Amino acid sequence: MPVRNALEALTLRPTVFLRSAWPWRSLAYLLGGVVLGSATILAVVGLVAAGTVLSVLVIGFAGYVATVLSGIVVARVERRRMRLVDDDELVDPHEPLPAGAGLRAWLHLRLREQATWRELGYAMVSAGVLCWMDALVVAGTAYALAVTLGAPFFISDEPLSTTLQLSLAGIPLTVVMAYPITAWAGARAAMARAILAPRSDGLLVEVTRSRARLVDAFEVERRRIERDLHDGAQQRLVALSMQLGLARLELPPGSPAAESVTAAHDLAKQALTDLRELIRGVHPKVLTDRGLAAAIGEVASTAPLTVDLDLRLPGRLTPAAEVTAYFVVTEALTNVAKHSGADRAVISAWTERDRLIVEVRDDGCGGADPGSGSGLVGLADRVAVLDGTVTLSSPPGGPTLVHVEIPG
Numbered sequence: 001m002p003v004r005n006a007l008e009a010l011t012l013r014p015t016v017f018l019r020s021a022w023p024w025r026s027l028a029y030l031l032g033g034v035v036l037g038s039a040t041i042l043a044v045v046g047l048v049a050a051g052t053v054l055s056v057l058v059i060g061f062a063g064y065v066a067t068v069l070s071g072i073v074v075a076r077v078e079r080r081r082m083r084l085v086d087d088d089e090l091v092d093p094h095e096p097l098p099a100g101a102g103l104r105a106w107l108h109l110r111l112r113e114q115a116t117w118r119e120l121g122y123a124m125v126s127a128g129v130l131c132w133m134d135a136l137v138v139a140g141t142a143y144a145l146a147v148t149l150g151a152p153f154f155i156s157d158e159p160l161s162t163t164l165q166l167s168l169a170g171i172p173l174t175v176v177m178a179y180p181i182t183a184w185a186g187a188r189a190a191m192a193r194a195i196l197a198p199r200s201d202g203l204l205v206e207v208t209r210s211r212a213r214l215v216d217a218f219e220v221e222r223r224r225i226e227r228d229l230h231d232g233a234q235q236r237l238v239a240l241s242m243q244l245g246l247a248r249l250e251l252p253p254g255s256p257a258a259e260s261v262t263a264a265h266d267l268a269k270q271a272l273t274d275l276r277e278l279i280r281g282v283h284p285k286v287l288t289d290r291g292l293a294a295a296i297g298e299v300a301s302t303a304p305l306t307v308d309l310d311l312r313l314p315g316r317l318t319p320a321a322e323v324t325a326y327f328v329v330t331e332a333l334t335n336v337a338k339h340s341g342a343d344r345a346v347i348s349a350w351t352e353r354d355r356l357i358v359e360v361r362d363d364g365c366g367g368a369d370p371g372s373g374s375g376l377v378g379l380a381d382r383v384a385v386l387d388g389t390v391t392l393s394s395p396p397g398g399p400t401l402v403h404v405e406i407p408g
Helices: 014-019 022-056 060-084 103-111 114-149 160-176 178-196 201-250 256-282 285-290 292-301 319-340 376-385
Strands: 306-312 344-352 355-362 389-393 400-407
Touching: 014 022, 014 178, 022 060, 022 114, 022 178, 060 114, 060 178, 114 160, 114 178, 160 178, 201 256, 285 292, 285 319, 292 306, 292 319, 292 344, 319 344, 319 355, 319 376, 319 400, 376 389, 376 400
Parallel strands: 306 344
Antiparallel strands: 344 355, 355 400, 389 400
């Protein structure tokens, strides 16, 4: 998966991380934070001083207003700087200005927006705390490297061999220091995003509820289709197969009519098999009647590879959790059979602190990519509706592990 920000870059293998641009981008981000914080301190002090001096006049109020609005400028610069360590763009939360509006309308609109006050708060935090932390991290790193790498030039009261050893120790130290720099840059950007990002919690809750309602309605429709197919079309195909079988018994063996009826009988049996597979894919009846453990066992028994089961389920779970877990297992086994080249898979399921945990592990070649159309993204979206999580571990060479947690 592509790395989107500095914190995710820390999870890369050391050889990949150290050869990437993330440490340098993080260092540039922190140096920019020092400059931005210093400029903010000077600007705010100047504006407050100007407002205080001119407070006897009406224009003194403009100095205080400019101080408040300076947060907009700082936030705009910060959103651009964040692209160094976070590829997810942070959108501007301000409402667009109506066409033809003047300066007064702009001030009125900005001063009544919550985003303006969040940005002012971020400017104060950045100038009062974050820029000093940036300076401390950068200066501490520079000092540590200067003391070690430059030991032969700065230390004269020690033997040359000692200072050379200290200088050589600075080489691995330089490599190691890339991690705290990147970690602090990622954490700082995350704090900035938490403060500056538009608040849309209510909308997200409503979207999540809407998705849950759609999934519930979809499951009801799936069950209706399964019931209609099972009780209608399947029963008619069973009756047709029986009638053709009886007709075969009445016809002389080897006659043209017997051959035609035999072919029709075979086609009817194949259609019945296909319909049963379709019904199982729409909504397995065994899942409704006997529960998740039995349904997983049925899927494992029809898989084209050896599947071991480790199911520790105390009883029936919520219908939504059972259906979601079932289709997770089905999709995971389908991927194993199609793409992994595995000979064996293991399905584990258990409950822990009111959560259903399902794992599908195989001994295949690994390298599974959710973005390659494997269906894992759709499963993750389905699990997310229930406030669950899907974790994929599939290093090149294997093994592949799909770990799912669903509120049960």
